[in-house]
Amino acid sequence: MAWRFALALAPVASDDAREDFSDTFRPLDPGAPALPVGELSAQRGDGVFESLGVVDRHPQEVGPHLERLAASAALCDLPAPNPEQWRQAIRAAAAHAPITGEGVLKLILSRGVEHGATPTAWVTVADAADNSAVRERGIRLVTLDRGYALDVPTRAPWLLLGAKTLSYAVNMAAIREAKRRGADDALFVSSDGFLLEAPTANLILRIHGRFVTPLPAGGILHGTTQRSVFAHLERSGHDTAYEAIPVADLAKADAAWLVSSVRLAAPVTAVDGIRLAVDAPRTADLNRHLLSRRD
Structure with missing residues (x-):
C-alpha cells in the first residue's frame, strides 16, 4: 500500500462547536516513525478505526463511517x-488521494500512551488495491467456526464483538487459514450453526428473490457498504431483510456477495467447495452504485 498523506488530530471535546478545526490537526510524514513506544494501539490493539473508500478524491459515506467510529x-x-x-x-486528507481512481482513508482513534492523559488520533490516505478483477471473477470462501454462539454478544458485551477495533489478529489469521484451504477468504459461522460475516466484509445472500444479511445483533459489524447496498436495492423495489441465517440456507441462495468499503461488491463463486451461481449483471449494478457514492 502506497501511503500518500497522514494527519495527526489533537484531542477536542465532542461538543466543541467551532466552525474551523484546521488548527487541531497537523501533517505527518507517512514514511517516518510517528508513534511513541508506549502507544497502546501498537502494544495492545486498544483502539478503533474506520476505512473509507475515496473515488476521484471524493470520500464515500463519511457520515455513516463517523457514526460507526x-x-x-x-x-x-x-x-x-x-x-x-x-x-x-477527512476533507484535508482526501485532497491528497489519487486525482482519478480509488484510494482508501483510514480513521484511527486509540487510547494513547499507557497512563497518558489523552487519546491518539490520526487519519491516513493511500492508494487502494486494484479490486477490479475480484469484482468480476468473484471469490471462493470457506466457513470457519468463530467459536461462540449467536447470543454471546448479548450475554458478553465486554467482548466488543460489535466494535471495529484495532485488534485484527484473529481476522488476519482467518484469512491465512482460508488461503491454506485453497480459498480466497473466510466466512465466519457461529458455534450453533448460523452465518456471521467475513473477516473484513459483510455477507449478502439472495434467497427466493429476497436479499438477506445476518443480524448485526450476532456480533457482526454493521457494514456501511451493506447498508448502502440495501438502500439501493430497496429504491429498485427489492425486498431486503436482516435475519438469523442458518448455515444450511447457503444451499438455498441463488447468488451471494461479500461487500466492504474498499473491495465493494465481490460475488461469491463457491463456499466450502460448493459452487454458487454468479449474477454478473446484478454485481455490475451494485458496483456502479457503490462507485458513485459521495459524502
Missing part, C-alpha cells in the same frame, strides 16, 4: 470523537 469508541470507553473535526480532517 463514535459507536465503536463508546463500546470501548474511548472519548467521543468530535464529528466536525474528523469531517474536516
